[in-house]
Amino acid sequence: MSIRLQLLIIALTTLVLPWAGCQYARELESTLRVSQENSLQAAAQTIANALSAQSQRVFSAVDGEQPFDGAQGDLYLFPLIAQPLLDGYREDWDLDVEPTALRADGLTGRVQAGVTEHYLMLYVEVDDAHFEAEPGEVSPEQDSFDRVNVAWQRSDGSLDSVFFATSAPGLIQAQRVEGTVETGERVVVEPRIQAFWLQTSRGYHVEARIPRSMVGSRLWIEAVDGQSRRTAGFMGADPPRGGRLITPTPGLGPLLSTFIGAGTQATVVDANALKLGSAGSVVLNKDDPDGAEGSWYRRFVAGDTSRWPVRLSAPDHMEGHSVASAIAGRPSAEWLRAGANGSALLSAAAPIIVDERIHGAVVLEQGGDQLIDLRDRALTHLFNLTLLATALAVAIAFGIATWISVRIDRLRLAADTAVTNDGRIRLDMPESRRTDEIGALSRGFERLLARLNEHTQYLRTLGGKLSHELRTPLTIVRSSLDNLESEGLRADQQGYVRRAREGASRLQSILSALGAASRVEESIKQAERVSFDLKELMQSAIEGYRDGFPAARIELTTPTDTCFMHGAPDLVVQMLDKLIDNAVDFCTPSGTIRVGLTRSSTRYEITVDNDGPPIPEDMLNRLFESLFEHRQGGDDKPHFGLGLYIVRLIAEFHGGSAAAANRSDGGGAVFTVTLPMI
């Protein structure tokens, strides 16, 4: 992994900042939620306390001893905002709750009750497809017509009842039976109570309007099928049971509204969780007016709200844990999801206790949006800042990494090329003046190279030194042998002397070869440059080589005209000697050595191409180094890998270069020496 990548990864760890920000925002949010819960609950408690002090104003109409029981005919009077038209439909009641079923006794029906300022509204739906009309003269005994009986308890406790029936659907008035069985009963119209009878395909609807003042706290409804005498609903019993009318307390709304601020809804429920009154309204999450940005961040940080219960809303009663808990006596708060998009809604409830008895509860509801807004604003800020910081950190880290790796790369390149192909050592390294670790590394390289250079120099001169130092002892040996021979030896002794002499002369040629490079260096120092014809020189030299190596086939191609160059002809010949020597050694017995001279605008190129085994690729560049030898197999001549080194020395003396390559057909090697004309 490159340094750049490593530092980039390190820099990316700064992404932990936004993450920490999210955590912080979450904590902030939950803290805010708790504090909102606490404050809302405290407010609910305050309102509950205030209301319990005036419980008469709150619970005036309620007999809360028994639980609400629709099966016993208890009716909740929905507060209706506008006075509905009497038309047999309840759509204009503007309630999104379905009518409750009447107790079925052979007949099915549904009922709903509402209350306006002056009237009690009743809506009865009966499933009775066969309509029996009311005859013109009715007596209760001979009634075989469809009707709806309504009975109620007056404020003073006495009972009253009317029935609704009609000869034709439409606007009707209630009828009442007057008199007793003894005095004779008769049916009279009750003009104060009006209704609308609507016939439908399934049965009929009756929408009735009864002045509020006529009815006390209980009311019973019964639908009768005229033909079968089957009924649905409840009729009054003595003592009165069921049929209680649960009414929102008049004036409770305005009272509550004095306690609450905007965005909060306060509701008072009775012990059965039926609503007695409410005020205010909840402002739910408006559909993200500030665009996708908020929600984008929210995705990262929003607490999990899916576990929250959904707010169940009903016009007549309240549900939920907090309400149930408050009615059971414990103040409580909970978060709900409300609305189409599941906006947060806080619901806090506190019981209203009068004379140590729980009469009901105050429920406060508040949207959680303010929190989200607050959080989002903080979070957006935090996010922007930390992302900026991260981007900055990443950019800086990347920049530094790039800078460092460029420097290291430079150093590496310099180290790679410090030892040049021709074996020379470049001692200066880049970056060595820097004071940091890379600078130290570079200086370390420089010291290493200096040592290496010393060593290389030592090796380079070792041959010459050895050759010199060994010459005197060798001379002693040879001169001693000369003397010994002159003394006159026996025939058997002469053999030893001859062998000793052979050994000495081999040693001599080894020393001579060892010292060859330094002698060439010496003669290069003293070389004089003259103008000469390279073509003529080569022709003459090749002629000599043909004599010198009769077994070898040497071909020469040159340009037709003269090739003057400025240089040291002796050295050039010496260079050719070495090239031809080398080619002869490697040429296959039947092979050919092709020597070529070509001319470009400023330089000559001498190629020596011999058939033979290719040179291993990794050695091609090292062939011209001092003391490099890849020769295998032997001949008598000592080899110290100096021949091609001398070629290089001479080429460089002339400002040229030497190179080796394998022939593309793999059948031989080509040595090329380039020499400038001047």
Place this chain on the structure above:
Amino acid sequence: MGYHRPMKRQIAIVEDEPALRENYGAALARQGYQIKTYGNRKSAMGAFETHLPDLAIIDISLEEEAEGGFDLCRDLRALSAEIPIIFLTARDSELDAVSGLRLGADDFLTKDVSLPHLAARVAALFRRIDALRRPDNSAQIVRRGALSIDGEKMQTAWNGAPVTLSLTEFWIVHALARNPGHVKNRQQLMDAANVVLDDNTITSHIKRVRRKFQQVDPAFDAIQTVYGMGYRWVE
């Protein structure tokens, strides 16, 4: 004759390496010379001041003095203009240094020289001394154009002007000029000069010979290099 020829010619060998000193001495003594050996410049010069040898063989580096042989040669030449002096060197490169110094030595040899070769050139130098002391004998003079070679006195002249060559150089020129136009390869030249040298040294000898002739005649180019083969004398 106006001079007394001693029974034995005396040769001084100044060489700091005792084994070599003894070997050279023994070889030359066998040839009938009287040998005196010295290990350093001081002792040699002390002896020379009282008695001059007939020939001196001097090593260039003498004990601590890297070029003590040169100084000794100069001092000895100051004592006698005629005494033949042979330099022995351990290094090829010194040959060039020696030529630059023009100390008046008669020959320069590397220590590679074999004892028979050394003896041959000692004998040659004595022969030259003898020839110089005899009256002129122009019959021995070979002429090749501007070149004249006196084989007895081992002297050369170009256009009549003497060219001072060392013994080795004289023999090389002699071998080349005897058969003008014929290429002599390095081996032939070495044989002629009674030396065993490597190619480079032959090259530098030729170079030196040319330079010496050019000092007399800057236009001299009678010695031609035949690259890859050797050298020839052209008239």
